Amino acid sequence: MRLEPVADPGLGRSLGYPAAALGATVAFAMALALVAGADPFAVLGLMVKGAAGSKFALLETLNRATPLIFTGLAVAVAFRAKLWNIGAEAQLYAGAIVTVLLGTGALGLPWPLLLPVSALFAAVAGALVLLGPATLKLRFGVDEVVTTLLFNFIMLLFVSYLLEGPMKDPAGMGWPKSEKLIAEARLPRIMEGLRLHWGFLLALIAALGVWVVQTRTTLGYEMRAVGLNPEAARFAGLPVGRILIKTALLSGGLAALAGWSEVAGLKGSLTLDLSPGFGYAGIIVAMLALLNPLGVVVSALFVAGVFVGADSMSRAIGVPTYIADALTAAALLFMVLALLLARVRVRRG
Amino acid sequence: MGMEAQARVVLRLSGITKRFGPLVANDAITFDLHEGEVIALLGENGAGKTTLMNILFGHYSADEGAVELFGAPLPPGNPRAALAAGVGMVHQHFTLADNLTVMENITLGTEPLWRLGRGRAAARGRVEDLSRDFGLAVHPDARVGSLTVGERQRVEILKALYRDARILILDEPTAVLTPQEADDLFATLGKAVARGMSVIFISHKLHEVMAISSRVLVLRHGRLVGEVRTAETDRHQLATMMVGAEVAELEVRPHAPGPVLMGLRGVSTPARGNATGLRGVTLELRAGQITGLAGVSGNGQATLAALVGGLEMPETGEMDLAGAPVEGWSPRLAVDAGVARIPEDRHKTGTIADFTLTENAILESYGDARFSRRGWMDWRAAEGFAQDIIATYDVRCPGPATRIRLLSGGNMQKLILGRVLERGPKIILANQPVRGLDIGAVTYVHQRLLRARDEGAAVLLISEDLDEVMALSDVIHVISEGRLSPAFARGDMTPAGLGVWMAGHGFEEAGHAA
Incomplete structure (x- = not known):
């Protein structure tokens, strides 16, 4: 068996295969439901209803999509430059810690000032967390996959220490959680009475901003060049090291904003379960979006919908929520396969 | 065909067709190879020579047509079948294990799972006999990694002979040899043919084809466009057949050299990995002069190119630009100092395959004020620049938004030429500028380099193709094991004379004299 590249995939191939991947994901979900002993159509229906069947459900999905x-x-930013940042989870928590530090009364500013300041410092904290692994990679060739991944565990244990020690809420009845943010440090709801907060709109703006950076700015051009062919970039005289550092700062900052918006917009305080793996899910989101920043919005909504829908379905008929993890993983695998098959033709001999 | 008709047909290809998508790589190719015959397969890059040999060797299976070896049909898509039937191939890129000895490489895959000492001694005796009979001198116990390129090629040929090859296919065998080594190879082939071996000799060098073959088959765009007896043709006719049009002769007008624009004095650099370092290199690049660098590949050319191109600094020795010593040195500084760099590997270093022509065109100049202001790209200006290059340098492409990976090597090289020449360079580093290009593109690139020289640029031309170096250069240095020979003026040197230096002789004497 041989794979031969297709010169011009055409509209049919480039849309048909991803559509088939979506179909395969749905079929896979139904098969899982069967294994769990439930009616596949009921499971599917409940998931869709739970993710988008009501105003409440829809807003819940948008909230979940924000981080x-x-x-x-x-x-997406880091991978585009072939900087393998697996540590968004650590950067997210760094942002959350700073948000709590600044937002629990340490800074007495009105909210139009306090929120931007806390966002800025949160982003800086996340950027600094990724700066370490990026510097190690550039100076000593240390594989950033390993360092960023391990940083996640370091950070989680550090947060655990903070919540049991210096940052523990004295009024928390012994629970490992931080004090609550003051009102000026909270992100307001988009509309009174709705659970959706401004973080979602800011995330959309961030996506647009990243897209503009990548397509319109000199830095974006440099980041893409380094990602596609570092050897050619270096030969042409691009400052490859400096570009990777800038990429790391941008990537770490964006991940930290997830922690900032979760604490300031939704939870109001820091706990150890602030992120149910948003950092790792970010990898799936980015890959599903083919690293396109606008595509990230779409794929984040899809992944969030699967999780929110699975939660709701699970409460109704008891099929475990793990189905959501299996589904998003399967969606990614099917999509990667589909995109490969759209570009090649399988031949015998 | 009179004489060949009497000899036995050992290989018959009939109607071989191979398509890759819309591309027809081989179009109904039919020919016979006779016992004791050398045929040359001549064609430009992409003409379908390699595809055809891969079909014969079972790496691809043909869409249509059949291969017959010694009167029996060859099952398609089975490399072992061709080997077993007695076809040996010497690839352009050798298929040897560097960490094994010559003997081990030769017997690899032919020995039974268990083996007695006597078998080993017999095998060794056979290798020694073959090596003596065919003039393939190489020590059986040497590690392949320590051999020169010429020696490695001998191992490849020994390997084929050891496996009783009756048909030997050589893919561009002289590309890596000194002229003397090439003569040795031809002598070996002569001995083999005298014993009934049949040879297919793939090449695009006309004088070699004329020297060694009895028949020439010309491929163009996947089709067999000509079949002539070597005795009844000449180089001009072959070139015309190969290209499909009259080939323009290169006209080199004499030109008086100007001042030294870049100088190296006693420069040494450490060896890095596979790259040979430089040993006390002294070199002057003068305005209005093409300095040619001849040598067998892997003798320090890459390091010298890296030095001129800004990727390497001298460890000892001095480097100056128009008399001013070079302190810091980097690709960026080299570009800013007016060095135009045409890299050896246009796919990996010269361009970014998934970037568009526009994005590739500004790779060295995107930071200029005309393309980038306060961190924002001016894509309209960049596209205009790409359009200019496409028009001026005759880059054949659908448009500036095309990804460069879709272009042919020649068009890719023209874009690189445009990118670096449009900056009005003082010094031009042309490292293997025409490798893999078809004749039209070769002529174009050479004319551009000559024109740049006439306009006052100092050109350093690095090439493994001695013919190219001799045709273009005003002065020639030979590089061997990181050492540089004295400069030879145009017309002062014959290929044989340069070959002596390429083989590493003469440096000591020159060193003493200095």
């Missing part, structure tokens, strides 16, 4: 957009963008 995923930020971490997805962080990963």
Whole structure:
């Protein structure tokens, strides 16, 4: 068996295969439901209803998509320059810690000032977290996949220490959680009475901003060049090291904004379960979007919908929520396969 | 065909067709190879020579047509079948294990799972006999990694002979040899043919084809466009057949050299990995002069190119630009100092395959004020620049938004030429500028380099093709094991004379004299 590249995939191939991948994902979900002993159509129906069947459900999905957009963008930016940032989770928590530090009364500013300041410092914290691995990579050739991944565990244990020690809420009845943010440090709701907060709109703006950076700015051109062919970039005289550092700062900052918006917009305080793996899910989001920042919004909505829908379905008929993890992973695998098959033709002999 | 008709047909290709998508790589190719015959397969890059040999060797299977070896049909798509039937191939890129000895490489894959000492001694005796009979001198116990390129090629040929090859296919075998080594190879082939071996000799060098073959088959765009007896043709006719049009002769007008624009004095650099370092290199690049660098590949050309191109600094020795010593040196500084760099590998270093022509055109100049202001790209200006290059340098492409990976090597090279020449360079580093290009593109690139020289640029031409170096250069240096020979003026040197230096002789004497 041989794979031969197709010169011009055409509209049929380039749309048909991803559509087939979506179909395969749905079929896979139904098969999983069967294994769990439930009616596949009921499971599917409940998931769709739970993700988008009501105004409440829809807003819940948008809220859940918010951190995923930020971490997805962080990963997309870094991967585009072939900087393998697996540590969005750590950067997210760094942002969350700073948000709590600044937002629990340490800074007495009105909200139009306090929020931008806390966002800025959160982003700087996340950027600094990724600066370490990026510098190690550039100076000593240390593989950033390993360092960024391990940083996630370091950061989680550090947060655990903070919540049991210096940052523990004295009024928290012994629970490992931080104090609540003051009102000026909270992101307002988009509309009174709705659970959706401004973080979602900011995430959309961030996606647009990253897209503009990548397509319109000198830095974006440099980042794409370094990602596609570092050897040619270096030969042409691009400052490859400096470009990778800038990429790391941007990526870490974006991931930290996920932590900032979760704390300031939704949770109001820092706990150890602030992120159910948003950093890792960001990798799936970015890959599904083919690293396109605008695509990240779409794929974040899809992944968020699967998780929110699965939660709701699980409450109704008891099929475990793990189905959501299996589904997003399967969606990614099918999509990667589909995109490969759209570009090649399988031949015998 | 009179004489060949009497000899036995050992290989018959009939109606071989191979398509890759819309591309027809081989179009109904039919020919016979006779016992004791050398045929040359002549054609430009992309004409379908390699595809055809891969079909014969079972790496591809043909869409249509059949291969017959010694009267029996060859099952398609099975490399072992061709080997077993007695076809040996010496690839352009050798298929040897560097960490094994010559003997081990030769017997690899032919020995039974268990083997007694006597078998080993017999095998060794056979290799020694073959090596003596065919003039293939190489020590059986040497590690392949320590051999020169010429020696490695001998191992490849020994390997084929050891496996009782009756048909030997050589793909561009002289590309990596000194002229003397090439003569040795031809002598070996002569001995083999005298014993009934049949040879297919793939090449695009006309004088070699004329020297060694008895028949020439010319391929163009996948089709067999000509079949002539070598005795009844000449180089001009072959070139015309190969290109499909009259080939323009290169006209080199004499030109008086100007001042030294870049100087190296006693420059040494450490060896890095596979790259040979430089040993006390002294070199002057003068305005209005093409300095040619001849040598067998891997003798320090890459390091010298890296030095001139800004990727390497001298460890010891001095480097200056028009008399001013070079302190810091980087690709960026080289570009800013007016060095135009045409890299050896246009796919990996010269261009970014998934970038558009526009994006590739500004790779060295995107930071200029005309393309980038306060961090924002001016894509309209960039596209205009790409359009200019496309028009001026005759880059054949659908448009500036095309990804460069879709272009042929020649068009890619023209874009690189445009990118670096449009900056009005003082010094031009042309590292293998025409490797893999078809004749039209070769002529174009050479004319551009000559024109740049006439306009006052100092050109350093690095090439493994001695013919190219001799045709273009005003002065020639030979590089061997990181050492540079004295400069030879145009007309002072014959290929044989340069070949002596390429083989590493003469440097000591020159060193003492200095």
